[in-house]
Amino acid sequence: MKDLFKNKKLVAALKEAVKSNTFDGEEEEGGFIFKKDEEFAFEKIPNKNSGKAFAVVLYEADPIKIGRTDYKRWKDGWTLFASFHTHPGASTMASHLDLQKLFTGYQINFIYSPASRILSGYKLEKDEEGIMAYQAFEVPMKDYSWHREVRYVEKHERD
Numbered sequence: 001m002k003d004l005f006k007n008k009k010l011v012a013a014l015k016e017a018v019k020s021n022t023f024d025g026e027e028e029e030g031g032f033i034f035k036k037d038e039e040f041a042f043e044k045i046p047n048k049n050s051g052k053a054f055a056v057v058l059y060e061a062d063p064i065k066i067g068r069t070d071y072k073r074w075k076d077g078w079t080l081f082a083s084f085h086t087h088p089g090a091s092t093m094a095s096h097l098d099l100q101k102l103f104t105g106y107q108i109n110f111i112y113s114p115a116s117r118i119l120s121g122y123k124l125e126k127d128e129e130g131i132m133a134y135q136a137f138e139v140p141m142k143d144y145s146w147h148r149e150v151r152y153v154e155k156h157e158r159d
């Protein structure tokens with residue numbers, strides 16, 4: 001998994017994803033990373049729960065927007081690589097709702113916590129007992145100077 005983050009284009013897409021966060025509310029935000037050969041691209045998709053109380057605990061992509069975006073990308077040879085969403089008021093620990101409602105169907109899922117400034121990934125793979133489960137890994141953000149820029153933007157926007 002670590003080798004994946006040697007891909008500068010994936011790191012750039014993750015940067016886009018983290019920076020797409022508005023940092024001005026309690027609702028979860030998110031989107032998807034698409035892959036085409038060695039290219040990666042992030043698409044922000046509105047939370048279909050926006051405006052409802054549980055948008056603070058659950059990101060689910062607006063089905064029409066993700067449907068259209070996925071179809072457009074697919075026609076150009078892109079595949080859906082990973083989901084991405086934020087936990088504005090919590091750690092990057094995946095919730096039961098994430099596991100049941102969001103992660104289903106995606107091999108790789110990212111969660112970013114603006115409060116702890118940690119980006120975690122969850123990859124579907126077999127555990128020691130041969131059971132398919134999401135294995136957590138932390139993305140090595142400290143290796144990237146852009147993460148300090150994001151911290152600056154976040155602080156600046158809050159002042």
Ligand SMILES: [Zn+2]
Pocket residue numbers: 057058059085086087094095098111
């Ligand atoms: Zn979540």
